[in-house]
Amino acid sequence: MRGLTTPEGLKEEQQRTIASPRRRYGLLARVLFGTLELLYGPRKTLSKFKVLEVIARVPYQAWEHVAYIAMTHTYKTPSFARRVFEFVKESRAQQDNEQWHLLILEELVQRKGIRENFFLCRILPQFMAFFYYHVSWLLYVMKPAWSYALNADFEDHAEHEYMAFVKENPAFETESFESEFKADYGSYENIADLFRRIGLDERLHKEESLARIAQARFS
């Protein structure tokens, strides 16, 4: 993974995403993306990405919740419970990563003085996240691979949207990245590199979910 956060490395990763086809999204993912497009319009905007990030955290929270229940039921076999705990830590790291995305986007929206509709940008995303949490939770309880597949669709969509967002906005290349979260998330010369890095995070989240599906298949 070294070198990926250099400006050249990030540009290569952006090209790789743009050149690769999107996943064939499942029904639930298509309904979600369709709803987002209907409510927030087809244009890629910071406010719309914020909605994505509010939703993005919740599958990891749902999996963490189920994993804690599993640990309560299995701690008599500490080595097994420990493996579950390793999974919890991984989920938590991804959740934290999505949290930084959200805070950085919110900071950008405020800095640019973008006016947002309170209902569409504050209330509705919370309802959608609440619903999505329960869908992810239920799928996970029924068959973990279903929940991972939905998340892989979600992350794939986010990856492609961020990389395309940078391509559609050449002005980002010269817009400097100022943030109070640089120490937490990383320092990037401009907004274009910031979004390339976020897009790359989404790809890594997708790959982690796909790896989990493969593990489930062979275990």
Ligand SMILES: [Fe+2]
């Ligand atoms: Fe994200």
Ligand SMILES: [Fe+2]
């Ligand atoms: Fe993500």
